[in-house]
Amino acid sequence: MNTEAAPLASVAPTAVLRVPVHVAAIVWGVAVWSWRHTRWAAGVAAVGFLVRLVPGGQSAAVGILALGWLVPGLVAVVWARWWPASFERVVSVPFARFSWARWARRRWPHLARECGLSVQRDGRPTRSALVLRAASPRTAPALSKVWVHPRLCSTTARGVTLTLTVRARTGQTVEDLEKAGPALAAAAGARSFRFKALSPSTVEYVLVMADRLAATRNAQVPRDVLVDAVPVGRRQDGTPWVLPLVGRHTLAVGCSGSGKGSIFWGVCGGLAPAVRAGMVRLWGVDLKRGVEVGMGRHLFAQVATTPAQAVDVLTALLRVIDERGHRMAGHARLHTPTPSDPLHVLAIDELAVLTAYTDPDTRKEAGRLLAEVLTQGRALGVVVLACVQDPRKEVIGLRGLFTQTIALRLRSADETRMVLGDGAATAAPAHRISPSTPGTAWVIEEDGTADQVRADFWPDQLVREVAILHPAPVAEDPAPDVEVSPVDAAKSVVAPLIDRAGVHPASSTVPAGSRARKPRAPRKPRQPRPATSPDGSATGGEAA
Numbered sequence: 056m057n058t059e060a061a062p063l064a065s066v067a068p069t070a071v072l073r074v075p076v077h078v079a080a081i082v083w084g085v086a087v088w089s090w091r092h093t094r095w096a097a098g099v100a101a102v103g104f105l106v107r108l109v110p111g112g113q114s115a116a117v118g119i120l121a122l123g124w125l126v127p128g129l130v131a132v133v134w135a136r137w138w139p140a141s142f143e144r145v146v147s148v149p150f151a152r153f154s155w156a157r158w159a160r161r162r163w164p165h166l167a168r169e170c171g172l173s174v175q176r177d178g179r180p181t182r183s184a185l186v187l188r189a190a191s192p193r194t195a196p197a198l199s200k201v202w203v204h205p206r207l208c209s210t211t212a213r214g215v216t217l218t219l220t221v222r223a224r225t226g227q228t229v230e231d232l233e234k235a236g237p238a239l240a241a242a243a244g245a246r247s248f249r250f251k252a253l254s255p256s257t258v259e260y261v262l263v264m265a266d267r268l269a270a271t272r273n274a275q276v277p278r279d280v281l282v283d284a285v286p287v288g289r290r291q292d293g294t295p296w297v298l299p300l301v302g303r304h305t306l307a308v309g310c311s312g313s314g315k316g317s318i319f320w321g322v323c324g325g326l327a328p329a330v331r332a333g334m335v336r337l338w339g340v341d342l343k344r345g346v347e348v349g350m351g352r353h354l355f356a357q358v359a360t361t362p363a364q365a366v367d368v369l370t371a372l373l374r375v376i377d378e379r380g381h382r383m384a385g386h387a388r389l390h391t392p393t394p395s396d397p398l399h400v401l402a403i404d405e406l407a408v409l410t411a412y413t414d415p416d417t418r419k420e421a422g423r424l425l426a427e428v429l430t431q432g433r434a435l436g437v438v439v440l441a442c443v444q445d446p447r448k449e450v451i452g453l454r455g456l457f458t459q460t461i462a463l464r465l466r467s468a469d470e471t472r473m474v475l476g477d478g479a480a481t482a483a484p485a486h487r488i489s490p491s492t493p494g495t496a497w498v499i500e501e502d503g504t505a506d507q508v509r510a511d512f513w514p515d516q517l518v519r520e521v522a523i524l525h526p527a528p529v530a531e532d533p534a535p536d537v538e539v540s541p542v543d544a545a546k547s548v549v550a551p552l553i554d555r556a557g558v559h560p561a562s563s564t565v566p567a568g569s570r571a572r573k574p575r576a577p578r579k580p581r582q583p584r585p586a587t588s589p590d591g592s593a594t595g596g597e598a599a
């Protein structure tokens with residue numbers, strides 16, 4: 056008795072319990088699978104039943120039922136439960152794509168009618184109806200009505216999107232088709248949609264059928280030297296979201312906690328290899344006491360943490376613009392960044408402190424300088440990234456001077472209109488972004504389509520690591536004396552990172568923040584060397 060009890064006792068009770076739980080889950084999963092594929096299951100059962108009626112067909116019927124019903128169900132349930140990612144990639148998403156496209160093709164007349172895209176017109180009269188009408192116009196039955204729909208030219212399912220290309224019916228405009236977008240997306244059960252006019256009569260509805268932005272994704276340490284554009288996250292169809300920088304001024308607007316930090320570090324961190332290579336020079340204006348920029352201080356050539364220092368930074372940038380303007384006049388119309396002549400990127404966190412909440416003199420001066428940088432810097436290789444919470448005109452009077460805008464979570468449809476323009480509240484509803492998905496934003500593409508994106512998250516540790524790995528080189532043309540924020544606290548945290556990465560600032564480029572060197576101590580006069588006697592004992596110098 057005891058010999059049998061020993062092995063049982065050594066098995067953990069939870070492991071014993073888990074087996075029936077798994078069996079129950081598989082049985083339940085097969086039942087649900089059969090319910091979802093009723094037609095398939097009923098068809099296999101019917102075939103099995105017919106084969107069973109044939110003399111001697113009993114074992115064949117069991118085989119049909121097992122192979123056609125239970126085995127596919129079991130495989131699907133076990134695969135989906137234990138290897139969900141590969142099941143989604145290989146089975147569920149391709150199958151879903153096929154069914155989305157088939158659904159749209161089959162249901163188009165019904166969809167178009169219910170979404171207000173179709174009209175009812177008199178049908179073409181038959182010959183008998185014409186004869187009856189001619190004989191007695193009063194008693195002849197009314198002409199039958201027919202529905203006229205816009206034409207569904209093609210349906211394409213790719214990734215998690217279903218694209219419907221639609222041609223307007225006679226009498227319909229692109230605007231009429233655009234209005235039906237939200238109803239169409241709702242009918243398809245889409246998470247969101249994009250609308251694109253291909254011509255005055257043909258449009259594309261891109262229905263995003265699954266949410267690829269729900270999960271948080273951490274940013275990676277950037278490796279490539281990128282200057283023109285940096286990847287900052289992903290789009291709703293799962294493709295990378297790449298933010299163009301050269302020749303653009305970017306405004307990121309979102310209420311508190313909407314994830315502006317991810318945009319800020321997405322740009323500054325993404326440019327880090329280019330900073331180290333000298334192709335980009337970062338200027339930081341952090342008017343929230345330097346808390347944000349302090350994390351990655353080494354990346355920045357210069358940092359301002361008060362409005363007065365910000366004015367100095369803007370003045371220095373205007374000097375760069377003046378000097379470049381003179382140099383480029385008659386030679387080039389767009390600046391090309393090089394290590395000796397880098398792209399200057401001014402990153403401002405909480406622009407409102409500078410433009411609305413500081414003393415009137417500084418505000419006026421800062422507004423004037425910033426307006427000059429925004430209007431003249433673009434082509435001369437000086438671009439601005441500004442983050443702000445409040446998009447009202449009295450806070451950012453210079454809104455119109457930014458060439459691209461990112462709308463993170465906003466507080467109202469009015470704010471969405473202020474940031475993205477009229478009509479954006481429907482196509483790009485930034486005020487409906489959930490507070491549980493910080494970093495999510497709406498952007499308007501160059502072709503006018505609205506797209507939802509989510510920035511990758513930059514944990515503090517990653518920001519520090521990237522700043523240490525890619526410090527800004529010491530500038531040969533020192534910027535004006537702007538007081539730098541303290542970096543000692545950050546240094547103590549990042550010291551282990553330097554060792555781990557095997558990159559020490561002293562061995563490569565020196566971080567801008569550690570430029571101030573201690574004055575050297577004066578040399579002491581050399582003492583005469585004591586003479587040494589052949590037996591090794593010191594003697595007086597004179598004796599030698």
Ligand SMILES: Nc1ncnc2c1ncn2[C@@H]1O[C@H](COP(=O)(O)OP(=O)(O)OP(=O)(O)O)[C@@H](O)[C@H]1O
Pocket residue numbers: 271272309310311312313314315316317444492493494495509510511512513
């Ligand atoms: N891309 C992201 N993915 C997931 N979580 C994020 C992302 N970005 C930010 N968060 C989370 O949201 C919180 C707020 O983010 P963040 O500080 O960037 O907001 P903010 O817009 O700068 O707010 P404030 O203006 O008040 O400083 C962060 O602490 C972080 O936990």
